[in-house]
Amino acid sequence: MKYPFQITVSAFAAVVLATHSFAQDTPPDFQGRYIAAISDGDMRAFAYIDGDLGVPRGPDALNMIPLPLNTNPTVAAIEVPNTVINPVYSIAHSPDGSTIFVVETHTQREEGDRTIMDLQPGTMLRAVDVSDPTAPRVIDSIDVGVAPQGVSVSPDGSTLVIATKAAPEPLVFVSWQDGQFGDVQRFDLGEIAPMPELPDQGLLPHHAEWHPTADVIAVTLQLRGQVRFFQVARSEDGRVTDLSVWGNPVTTSKWPMSGKFSRDGRFFVTNDLQWGPDVRGFYLNAPPSQLTSIELAPLDAEAPRHFVVGGVSLPRHAESIAFSNAGDLIATVNIGQTWPGGDAVEATLSTVSLVEFDPEFGQQTVLGSWEFEGDLPEGVAFDASDSFIAFGVFEYAGPEPRASDLQIWEVVTSEDGTRGLSDTGYRIPTGPGAHSLVVVN
DSSP states (O other): OOOOOOOOOOOOOOOEEEEOHHHHHSSSOOOEEEEEEOOSSSOOOOOHHOBBOOOOOOOOOOEEEEESSOOSSSSEEOOOOOOOSOOSEEEEEEETTEEOOOOOOOOOOOOOOOGGSSSSOOOOOEEEOOOOSSSEEEEEEEESSSOOEEEEEESSEEEEEOOOSSSTEEEEEEEEETEEEEEEEEEEESSSOOOOOTTTTTSSSSSEEEEEEEEEEEETTTTEEEEEEEEEOOOTOOOOOEEESSSSOOSSSSSEEEEEEEETTTEEEEOOOOOOOTSSSTTTTOOEEEEEEEEEEOTOOOSOOEEEEEEESSSSSSOEEOTTSSSSEEEEEOOOOOSSSSOSSSOEEEEEEEEOOOTTOEEEEEEEEEEOOOOEEEEEOOTTSSEEEEEEEEEEESSSSSOEEEEEEEEETTSSSSSEOOOOOEEEEESEEEEEEEEEO
């Protein structure tokens, strides 16, 4: 699968508008203001398996797709360093949608880099003004510490939280005001006992996610198989001054890659990939993934306690998760066993899954999983109407340079009222290595 389309970026702040010439039928009525997707041109998908980065494919980029879609999608691209080697959430947006934030978990590939181990840990968080989606521009950057794993924005848009690998204070808060980064505050994870048998002693987070309505964050510790919740304290001027443990730690299934709050914040759902040092190949032969529902204590509880209330099994490597705007559906994109040769586990195609979520009790029901061609799919989001989803495909089989794009699927309802997914066949070519995305309504 290859499209006659290429994005070229000549300088860090240069923007190029490109319209591919691949004719498509009437575009889906995908609603919202824009889709923002990042792409990583530093490596081939199977570098995860054999370590070989392959031939450089082009610059890392932020790809902006204004909505509504048309028969010849227009993509505005700006060079912004990023990497697919992260927990998917290295892109976020301000509440008003005027700014995109991107963290650089690893620096861009340098001349002479040949293997995935040659890539160096990144430290930067960047802000991109997208008030005009057709003309994105980088407006600020700041050092947030070693290997930022993702970024999440507070409900009021004034503060960003980043989980890093910068021990002993890996949780980083950065203020944001008037188009500029401000104070940087760093915190530890509270009283937490080291686990010497784990590579990081179980002391470093993998993802931090802000509650949708309160100054509360959820932090996943993937090697411990655990989520911890914290309350954020602020000064009168809004500066983060303290971080305190809120309620009990919660044990999920194995390796909670990340997680998302339900729309009302009453539940937190993790995507548990079952990876670990006791898995042959660490992740190569991991069993099927699982979603875990955690019911949070009331925000005003004097003695808060959180409880696991549900879970479902999904195809292998369900790295990406998104709630619908109505809060009653979850979509996941699952890498499966798409790599060639040598594995004890039978090879499978990539899949996209749809899960029904009960907003009152946190229960989940898998509605189905649908196969598609494409390697290393990452990032997923619903459109404003919850009638469609978009997700990234890092690459397709074929000669170099391999194609990359965003796929658009429709949420359909059968005669018996059961919902499912159907491929619209509509594709949005991007820079090489599309992976993480957001849809802004």
